[in-house]
Amino acid sequence: MKTIYIHTEYITLGQMLKFAGIIRNGGEAKSYLSTHQVLINNEIDNRRGRKLRDGDLVNVDNREYIIKNNVCA
Numbered sequence: 001m002k003t004i005y006i007h008t009e010y011i012t013l014g015q016m017l018k019f020a021g022i023i024r025n026g027g028e029a030k031s032y033l034s035t036h037q038v039l040i041n042n043e044i045d046n047r048r049g050r051k052l053r054d055g056d057l058v059n060v061d062n063r064e065y066i067i068k069n070n071v072c073a
Contacts, residue, residue: 002063005070006054013038014048016058020065036061 004016011019014029023032029048038045039059040052052058054069 002065003068004058004065005068006052007069007071009069010051010053011067012048013040013045013050013052013058016052016065016067017048017060020060022060 002020004011004019013033014023014026017023017029017032018026023029026048033046033048039057040050041057042059052067054067056067058065058067
């Protein structure tokens with residue numbers, strides 16, 4: 001499982017795919033999501049604007065990612 005650290009309240013699914021190196025730029029998100037199954041917290045979701053928050057689990061092409069908020073209080 002890989003960790004994606006965020007410094008804001010949330011990150012969109014499209015941004016997460018880019019940060020994880022799955023796609024090269026945000027413009028590829030729509031096309032990628034139309035041809036690949038993505039599970040968020042064990043539910044299928046293909047919305048590139050889906051907000052991912054601290055603790056969300058994302059499964060893409062049999063790879064798991066967890067979203068962690070890295071903001072210091």
